[in-house]
Amino acid sequence: MLRLFSVLIAAGLFLACLTGYVLENYTVQQRTYGGAGEHLRGAQPPYPAGGMDNIFWFLQVSDIHISRFVDPQRAPDFQKFCTETIDVIKPEIVLVTGDLTDAKERNRIGSRQYEIEWQTYQTILKKSKVLEKTKWIDIKGNHDTFNIPSLESVNNYYSSAIAHLCGHLHTLGGFMPVLHSRHERGTLELELADWMDNRRYRVLVFDHDLFSFVDLKFDKWPVVVITNPKSALYSSPAHEPLGKIKHSTHIRVLAFSPAQVTSVLIKIDGVTMGSAVHIKGPLHTLPWRAKDYSTGMHYIEVRAQDKAGRTTIIGHKFTMEEVRLLPFDIMASFILRSSHYMTLRVIFILVLLANILVIIAFRYLTRPQLKESPGFFALVNFSFHVFSKTNILYYPVLLFTCYIAVGPWFIGEIVDGHFGACFVFGVVVDGHFLEGSLTFLIGILQLTFFNIPLICYLCWCLLLRCRGAYFRSHIKYTGWSCSVPMHISMLGLLGWQVYACYLLQKTYGTAAFFLSPVRTWSVILALVLVYKAWNLNNSAIRTFKADMKNCPYS
Known part of the structure; x- marks a missing residue:
């Protein structure tokens, strides 16, 4: 009985230590990071307004897994992405963050590099002329290095890389469709779901140095990104001039679609603000009084519709107070940060x-x-x-x-x-x-x-x-x-x-x-x-x- 009691005490202490560690490092409590205007550029112009200036957007796609054996629709869909999607969104840069090819044998057990998979990938880039439309940056993943002992290997069909981002975790078998978190110093960790099975990609935007993004399903239109006011969940006070939001004069929305976008309706806290005006390209703006929302947490919702009758509704919370960072899912934080x-x-x-x-x-x-x-x-x-x-x-x-x-x-x-x-x-x-x-x-x-x-x-x-x-x-x-x-x-x-x-x-x-x-x-x-x-x-x-x-x- 004494031995059993000792084991229970030891197990209890271990669980207490583990619980304390998890709560300390992956807390679900809101954290405060000073005032929204503390960033050096937070109170400096230019501020988000009604013009097509100081805005930049690009795309990310990950884990394409071009395969000679499975999912024959994977490559044609990717070619359609490189033509239609790229033509509509017109990104400055496209980041392809690893696992360009599948490199798995027919039985899905063994691994080897198949030149035909790399030829398919290169052929798609050439046929779509995507390299002439944007800057294309692709990065090797673990599947792209299977069975390659060195860069000089005859099996190395890859050229070079100048960046490193990875969506490697896919969606963990569908159990974690969203894998986002934030590190202690405010840096976001944003895993992108795979193209292979889920046909996912991401649009990322810097609008007056404020970062916004949206994860999307291929061939779903319109694509909508609210860039001002930006999401409180994805705020990074140490890296963004969040004070620009309270000095802004316009709500800013990017809306992309192969068909003409006919309306962009904006609501805040359930109250209709009106329809945004098309400025140029995908940018739509609506004048607002930012000071009316200077306290508390608020919710903005945008409903965009195109000429083909397709509708997209998105929204997020925002604030202009002292930045109360919203918590991410504790399991996602544990997976990404452990x-x-x-x-x-x-x-x-x-x-x-x-x-x-x-x-x-x-x-x-x-x-x-x-x-x-x-x-x-x-x-x-x-x-x-x-x-x-x-x-x-x-x-x-x-x-x-x-x-x-x-x-x-x-x-x-x-x-x-x-x-x-x-x-x-x-x-x-x-x-x-x-x-x-x-x-x-x-x-x-x-x-x-x-x-x-x-x-x-x-x-x-x-x-x-x-x-x-x-x-x-x-x-x-x-x-x-x-x-x-x-x-x-x-x-x-x-x-x-x-x-x-x-x-x-x-x-x-x-x-x-x-x-x-x-x-x-x-x-x-x-x-x-x-x-x-x-x-x-x-x-x-x-x-x-x-x-x-x-x-x-x-």
């Missing part, structure tokens, strides 16, 4: 230590004396003692668990023509060390869904052996309702590991399949250990069988 590498490494170490320390502790703890009709937890405790004190099972499992942390998981062709070794902490190839990140996640899964269930299954087998059962006769001690789920779980466990071996072979070749202690060899190890558990010599567990002799199994 050091996931460090988090995964810590979790891996904790799971590893839990695996090792538990079986070592049971080995050196005194064997419990079973009382008549022992309960479930007493039997579980007893079975772990049997396992930890049975050398032929204890040492292989302990050494294999330690090996996961220090030894190479596999040796194979990491990149075509270049052999290397993969460890939990990184990859060594051609004398170069590449620090690991997702390898820690794979290590966590290996320990959690292979090592731990295997130990539990072996403990169950040993418990039955202590009752005098063998594999062919154990049903009479447990019944079908218990034995069948246990064996199916074990088969599922081995099946999952075999499938991991298959993925390893498809990804890194036959050599990696045969030279993989953590994958291929672990399947053999598990089968051997299970066989040993069911066929263990009675002399190895004689003392435990004696303890169980007079205890009804329940």
Whole structure:
């Protein structure tokens, strides 16, 4: 009981520390960053007015994933984007932030560079003449560097890059369609959803040094961006002259559409302000008295309609008071701002230590004396003692668990023509060390869904052996309702590991399949250990069988 109480206290302290850390770094409370006019240029003209001056807009698109095998509509849609969308919006710059091509094999397991995917991408740029219409800046992503050992590689079909932005996270499988946050010093972190599956892109605007943007679905018109007053949620007092808003004379809206924009209706706090006047290009403005909204938080809504009858309604909160920064979603902030590498490494170490320390502790703890009709937890405790004190099972499992942390998981062709070794902490190839990140996640899964269930299954087998059962006769001690789920779980466990071996072979070749202690060899190890558990010599567990002799199994 004392040990259980100590564990609960330790777990409570850990959860308290974790909660304090999350609340400190990803708070949902509003934060105050001084007055709106504190920026050096906040009170300096020019101010947002009714003219087409001091405004600049550009586009971002990410994770295009041009593929030769899947989604044949992806490339034609992207070509349409490069012609119609670019022609309508007329951005000064287009940023393509990574993963231009898919570089995945037909089975979606292996990775390689396909020249035809790069040719398709280049052909779209040439046919659409987009390079003649705007400045086009594309950046390599992780898919664009699959299987490329160096910039000089014959598989490197990319030219160069001068910027780095990334929408790499997509939408996390649809669970996080919006991934936006703000860092401690006010810098925004704005992940863009992918083009690959979601056909998303972004329009970004600097209007009198005030930053605004909108994330959009391809081929949805009209496109509307409210540039003044700008959104309070995306305000950055340290980087923007927010004081210009209260000195402005006009509400400013950009409205883009292939058809003529016929109306731009503006409301503030539910009150209709009127229709904005078209100035030039996409700019529409409406005079306003900014001082009427100098206190409190307000909501502006814009309804734009084009000649084709399509309508877009957007809105946001704004304020001209001392800047009360609105909170972002706490989960999005955690995902974007956390050091996931460090988090995964810590979790891996904790799971590893839990695996090792538990079986070592049971080995050196005194064997419990079973009382008549022992309960479930007493039997579980007893079975772990049997396992930890049975050398032929204890040492292989302990050494294999330690090996996961220090030894190479596999040796194979990491990149075509270049052999290397993969460890939990990184990859060594051609004398170069590449620090690991997702390898820690794979290590966590290996320990959690292979090592731990295997130990539990072996403990169950040993418990039955202590009752005098063998594999062919154990049903009479447990019944079908218990034995069948246990064996199916074990088969599922081995099946999952075999499938991991298959993925390893498809990804890194036959050599990696045969030279993989953590994958291929672990399947053999598990089968051997299970066989040993069911066929263990009675002399190895004689003392435990004696303890169980007079205890009804329940």
